[in-house]
Amino acid sequence: MFVPNSMLKQLYTLGSLKKTQSGLSFSLKNRIKSAHFNQILHLSINEQRVDSHKIMISLDSEQQISLHTLQKNQGVEFPLGAILNVFVEGIFVSELKTFNINITLSTQPFGDIHLTMEDKVSVSAPALNEIPRSIENDLHPEMVQARQNYVSEITGVTPTKLFNIDVDLPSLRGNIEHFCGVAQVPLGIAGPLMVNGEHATGEFLIPMATTEGTLVASYNRGMKLLNKSGGVKATVVDDAMQRAPVFVFDDARKARDFGAWVADNIDEIRRQAEATDPFLKLRNIEQYKSNKFAFLRFNFTTGDAAGQNMVGRATYVACGWILEHYGNKNNTDIKNFFLESNMATDKKASAINILNTRGKRVTAEVTIKRDDLIEVMRVEPTQIEKHQRVASIGSFLAGVQNTGLHSANGITAMFIATGQDVANVSESSSGIFYSEITEEGDLYISLTLPSLIIATCGGGTGLGTQKECLEMLHCSGPNNALKFAEIVASVALAGEISLASAISSLDWVTSHEELGRN
Numbered sequence: 001m002f003v004p005n006s007m008l009k010q011l012y013t014l015g016s017l018k019k020t021q022s023g024l025s026f027s028l029k030n031r032i033k034s035a036h037f038n039q040i041l042h043l044s045i046n047e048q049r050v051d052s053h054k055i056m057i058s059l060d061s062e063q064q065i066s067l068h069t070l071q072k073n074q075g076v077e078f079p080l081g082a083i084l085n086v087f088v089e090g091i092f093v094s095e096l097k098t099f100n101i102n103i104t105l106s107t108q109p110f111g112d113i114h115l116t117m118e119d120k121v122s123v124s125a126p127a128l129n130e131i132p133r134s135i136e137n138d139l140h141p142e143m144v145q146a147r148q149n150y151v152s153e154i155t156g157v158t159p160t161k162l163f164n165i166d167v168d169l170p171s172l173r174g175n176i177e178h179f180c181g182v183a184q185v186p187l188g189i190a191g192p193l194m195v196n197g198e199h200a201t202g203e204f205l206i207p208m209a210t211t212e213g214t215l216v217a218s219y220n221r222g223m224k225l226l227n228k229s230g231g232v233k234a235t236v237v238d239d240a241m242q243r244a245p246v247f248v249f250d251d252a253r254k255a256r257d258f259g260a261w262v263a264d265n266i267d268e269i270r271r272q273a274e275a276t277d278p279f280l281k282l283r284n285i286e287q288y289k290s291n292k293f294a295f296l297r298f299n300f301t302t303g304d305a306a307g308q309n310m311v312g313r314a315t316y317v318a319c320g321w322i323l324e325h326y327g328n329k330n331n332t333d334i335k336n337f338f339l340e341s342n343m344a345t346d347k348k349a350s351a352i353n354i355l356n357t358r359g360k361r362v363t364a365e366v367t368i369k370r371d372d373l374i375e376v377m378r379v380e381p382t383q384i385e386k387h388q389r390v391a392s393i394g395s396f397l398a399g400v401q402n403t404g405l406h407s408a409n410g411i412t413a414m415f416i417a418t419g420q421d422v423a424n425v426s427e428s429s430s431g432i433f434y435s436e437i438t439e440e441g442d443l444y445i446s447l448t449l450p451s452l453i454i455a456t457c458g459g460g461t462g463l464g465t466q467k468e469c470l471e472m473l474h475c476s477g478p479n480n481a482l483k484f485a486e487i488v489a490s491v492a493l494a495g496e497i498s499l500a501s502a503i504s505s506l507d508w509v510t511s512h513e514e515l516g517r518n
Contacts, residue, residue, distance in 0.1 A: 008032075008113055013083070017099060017119040023054075023091040024121065026101065028084040033320040037078040038106035040067055045091055046100050056087040078107065097121060109324070129154060131178050139169045139179060147180040167464055175460055185209040185416055187469075188216035193223040193494060194231025197486035206491055207469040208413035218502070219410055222494030225376040229368045232493055234486035237448075238361035240283060240299040241307040243315035246341035247294045247322075247334055254333050255294040259287045261326055262296065268325075273318040279303035280310050282318075286356070288343065295341050299356075304481040306359070306421060306455040308346060315339065347423045349401040349430045349451075358427060359453035360482065362489035365446035368497070373443055377501035381443035384497070387504050388435040404433035404447060405503075410495040411452075414488055418473075419466025424453040433496055447493045454488060456480040 016027035024045075040057070043050045056064040059076055060083055070076065078084065086103075098120050105113045132146040144165070152158040162181040172179055188210070192203035206223070208216050226232050249255045262269065262285065270282040279302065286297035298318070300311045316339055323337065340346075345353055370381050388403075395403045408429035415422045432448040456475050460466050470476035475484040 008110075008115065009117070011113070012101075012115055012117045012119075014117075014119060017101075017121050019121055020087060023087065023089045024099075025085055025087045026119065028086065028105075030078050030080055030082050030084075032080070032110070033317065034080045035078045035110060036075055036108040037084060038075040038108065039071055040086070040103065041106050041112065042102070042104040043086075043088070044102045045088065047102075050088055050091075054089040056089075058085045058087070059083070060085075075106075133178065138177070139172055141169065144169065144179060147178060151180060171463060175463065186211060187417055187465075190216050190220040190491075190494075191223050192227075193487075193490055194227045195234055195487055195490045196231045197234035197483070197490075198236070199483035200234060200486040200490075204473055204487055206414070206487075207417040207472055208410070209416035210409075210413040212409070215409055215413060218498045219413075219491060219495050221376070222496070222498030223491075225368060225372060225497060226366050226490075226494050228372045228376065229366050232364050232366050232490035234362060234364045234490050236360055236362050236482050236485055238357040239301050239482075240357045240359075241302045241311050241453075242297055242299055242344040242358055243311045243339070244295060244297040244341050244343035245315060245319050245337065245339050246343075247296070248336035249292045249294065249333055250335060251292050252289065255289055255292055258294050258326065258333065259289060262287065262294075262322065265322075265325070269318050269321065272321040273298070273300075273314040276314045276317050277310050279305065280307070280314055282314070293341075295343050297343055297352075297356075304455060304457040304478050306424070306453050306459060308421075308453075312339065345427065347426050349427050351401070353427060353451040354401060354430055354432070355450075358451035359424075360485040361448070361450050362452055362485045363446055363448045364486075364489040364493040365444070366493065367438060368443045368445065370441050370443070373501070377497075377505065379501045379505040381437055381441065383504040384443055384445075384500050385435050385437050387500060388433065401430040402433075404431040404492075404496050405499045406495060407431040407447065407449065407492040410491045411449075411488060414491060415454075417466070417469045418475075418484075419460030419463050419470070420454055421459060427451045428453050431492065431496075445493065445497055447489065447496055449489050449492060452485055452488060454481060454484055456484050 010031045011028045013027040013029050018025050040055060043055060052067045055067050057070060058064045064087060098118060101117045101119065103115050107113060132143060132150050134140060134143045137143065148163050159181065162183065165182055167182055186209065188208050190206045190208055192205050194203050195201065208219065210216065247258060249258065266285065269285070273282045274280055281301045283299040283301060286299065288295040288297065298311065298315045300307065300314065302310050319337065319339065323334065326334065343352065345358070373379060373381055391405065392403050408425055411429050412422065412425045415425060428449065428451060430449070430451050432450065435443060435445045438444055455461055456470060457478055461470060461476070467476055473484065473487060475487065
């Protein structure tokens with residue numbers, strides 16, 4: 001299997017060189033794909049060859065074994081993410097000395113791997129004020145208490161509300177590190193909101209977690225108006241989650257030829273990717289060429305999970321297959337490879353996602369009767385439509401990825417309440433707002449969220465209060481992601497008409513003065 005040298009070098013863990021009682025040790029971590037480790041064929045340190053009987057190895061934290069025992073056992077499995085520790089006897093180590101390490105490994109399917117590294121001995125010094133931590137069970141009540149005591153000792157402050165924990169500690173595993181308390185965010189309810197979607201149908205009471213005064217009231221006012229118009233028509237238009245690796249070549253021609261090979265082998269690439277998760281499907285691979293780089297943008301559907309980790313793992317496996325099979329044919333062509341080129345634009349609003357979708361692409365729309373708009377919002381449809389046209393110019397001049405007003409407000413409040421990855425608001429709140437006056441003089445408005453990244457399974461959606469909020473929406477668990485997406489988009493539309501009306505009727509400042517000051 002061909003792997004670029006730049007990837008092979010990552011097997012060695014820089015900074016892992018340490019002094020031991022009998023010599024030194026260093027670590028190799030499998031960052032490529034699961035393999036079988038056969039043997040160390042050669043090891044020299046500072047150009048001095050090390051006898052094989054002076055070398056011991058251990059996989060992760062297992063017992064050390066000799067190379068003779070390793071050969072007798074016909075090697076060991078070397079899974080992805082596993083750490084192989086190498087121990088060398090009889091090497092004199094002085095602090096801060098630089099060592100040149102040359103090692104040859106026999107593996108399957110990579111074949112013989114030759115690595116040359118330079119590293120300094122890691123001098124461990126006692127950490128100052130180190131946060132208490134347990135590798136075995138960091139969420140044990142005693143460890144939580146130890147960190148609370150630590151906070152008090154370091155800061156001189158003992159929080160009472162922060163440390164008053166009413167949460168199932170084991171449920172937090174995989175969601176938080178160094179846990180010491182719970183930050184409470186006020187939660188209000190708005191609605192009910194009538195949604196006429198293909199997945200969400202009926203009235204929904206909306207939980208919104210925020211510390212911004214007027215936010216819940218503003219959205220509630222928008223929902224009242226939309227309900228008078230028969231509710232919001234919501235449609236999920238597209239669904240895709242990306243990972244975007246890049247392959248580096250000597251020149252543009254080789255990058256072009258590689259792209260043609262990828263297109264010819266899409267079926268096998270899809271099979272490799274989809275084998276990593278039963279809920280994941282590879283839709284297609286977009287290709288972008290620039291200079292001597294081939295950017296591949298893998299597009300997946302991920303079921304009811306947001307899916308960033310799922311697609312990362314699937315793309316990694318697929319790229320491993322690409323490196324192996326394209327490399328056997330042209331083993332000098334690929335000069336470098338990175339799993340993410342920044343073209344997936346994780347946690348960043350982008351033009352490519354506005355065009356091509358990331359997460360769920362949802363449109364919420366409604367036609368509001370002129371009389372209802374005047375009654376509830378005290379503003380004419382023509383004033384809203386004129387403001388929207390002016391605001392679009394302002395958006396263009398500012399260079400923002402949003403022609404609306406504040407979709408981030410409602411989306412963030414719902415994300416916090418329901419356990420979403422809140423950093424995804426940066427791209428989820430991109431919005432395309434449109435309005436027009438109908439022939440009857442009513443106001444049609446619509447909002448498209450082209451990159452709404454949500455989940456009803458995984459992440460923080462299963463935690464106590466977060467799960468309860470999803471249950472309020474009847475969106476907890478499998479087969480609810482599209483339903484939840486329609487509700488979120490409908491809520492965002494309610495916020496747009498409410499703020500647009502407040503600005504147009506000059507109620508914006510007075511509302512904040514009344515409700516948003518403490």
